[in-house]
Amino acid sequence: MKKTISVNIKGYNFLIEEDAYETLSNYLERLKQNLGHQNGAAEIFEDIEIRIAELFSKVLSDKKQVVELEDVNRILANLGDPSDFIEQDEAFEKEATEPNWKEDRRMYRDPKHGVIAGVCKGISNYLNIDVVIVRALFILVFMIAGFGVAFYILLWIIIPKAKSSIDRLKMRGKPITVETVKSEVEEAGERVNKASKKFAKTFAESETYDRLRSIGNLITKAFGIFLLFIGFSSLITFLVFIIGGFQMIPAQTENGFLSISEFTSIILSNPSDSQWLWIAFYLMSGSWILFFMITGFNLLFQLKNRWTKMSIISLIFLGAIGIAISIYVGARTGRDFAIEGEIENQVLTSSANQLQIIQETTSSLEPHVVSDGKFGVISIEGDQITNHGIHFEFIPSKDSLFHIHQYFSAHGLSHRKAIDKATRIQHQMNLTGDSLWVSSKYQFPVSDKMRDQEVYITIEIPNQKSIILDKQIIDFNPENELKNEVISQKKHGILYSNGKFKMK
């Protein structure tokens, strides 16, 4: 006589012998252990229980009312040992614990429903917004200066095409309506509530890793948005510069301010250099902007493929080319400043007791003849460049006369060229009686380019005599000559004992 036990599986009752029950419950215990905490463990356990119950129901009949040990052994042998089939699938199960399909929504291009390559449609699928809005944004924001085209082509390359119908299903998300947003928010609230409770409970357990990962994800996305933001603001700066930046050079022509291209043409020695510089500028700013946009886009939507990497690398490469070109042009231009040449244009002599320097100025922007050492207002009239500001130097005279030297200087690739350029400078300076008329402006040909052309006027001041410049008296006291220090500190300048006068 054997003892039987009544068992219930999912509402199905049956009787089982005690030793059979022992075997069965041992098996189920082992099954539970093998399943561990993997995804869907409870469900698998339940399914197997049901299977066992079902096999029992087939064994049992009106004649046989109780499940015996041999039945159990046979059934369990068919099912297999838990370690045989659970372990096998552990790798699978681990995979399954990764975010499943619904969360694993990916961005794909949708060429079937797109106009060109389905980039806009792909983005609209991913974000669940109308494709018209995406296209309008692309056209409105990007088509200016051709950036939309470049950006579109890059996205075309890096976003994979939806090849299969699975991809197609993956790329669609829930539509954004008031209802879904509401339920999302409610769900999120619930999740946060649950999670915080759970978090408090199991902080020390493996959950921490996942949590950190999701925080990391959030930071990555935020950084992606930040990079996109930098990209966009750089783009806007670039556009503002292209459209409005031509007026930023402090130089005038008859037609108003000088444009950047005109300005570069009077600086750069070679006409093609200007074009190179523009290419460099476009390369640098273009790759800078696209680099930030693509990187941001990539972080935000997690497009990890080799095309993304290659795009970024080639953008860095293009930017480097731009930098290299501008360095080359800079060095080439810099060479043209290598050697200074100076000529003495004229020497005037005056026996006046007090020489008055009269400033002839036509420009209200440059009220003073004396150069302040800064970049003056440049203007172009015909084939002549006009610059303002003359350098004055005062040194002691060896006799009782004023000697006024007018020097022109310029820079060039060779001394000969520098001298040639200096010779072509024109500056008005006349002596009438006790007055020296000095023009505030000087001119040189546009074809000479701007090569640091300067006008120096050196005046030898005799002992006991003085000069009036800007209503200030400048004199030279020989008693202090030996002392190499400041001997006259006037309102508008410093006269040094070595004869140098420096304007404030």
Next chain:
Amino acid sequence: MSLENTQAQMRKGILEFCILSILDKKEAYPSDILEALKQAKLIVVEGTLYPLLTRLKNMELLTYRWEESPSGPPRKYYSITKIGKAFLEELNATWTELHEAVQKITENN
């Protein structure tokens, strides 16, 4: 690697494919599926099926409904989803490719 191991690996890979194929014809509960797989000698231990079913269900390739059984516990009837059909289509294509590839290679040898 033993022969058994290799055989098990080969079987496991196509098991999911076969489960989806069976369910593509009509919905079934695990015992039906096991019957079909056993007839085809694809499955050795029954237990293997259950983790797979759960996995496919979690991937949303399968869905199920409960049905009362006249003679035993309630039955879990599995059926294939829209995503599952798409997935199966892809697997079919892959299988054809593989089959052809294996034939080509084994013939040549």
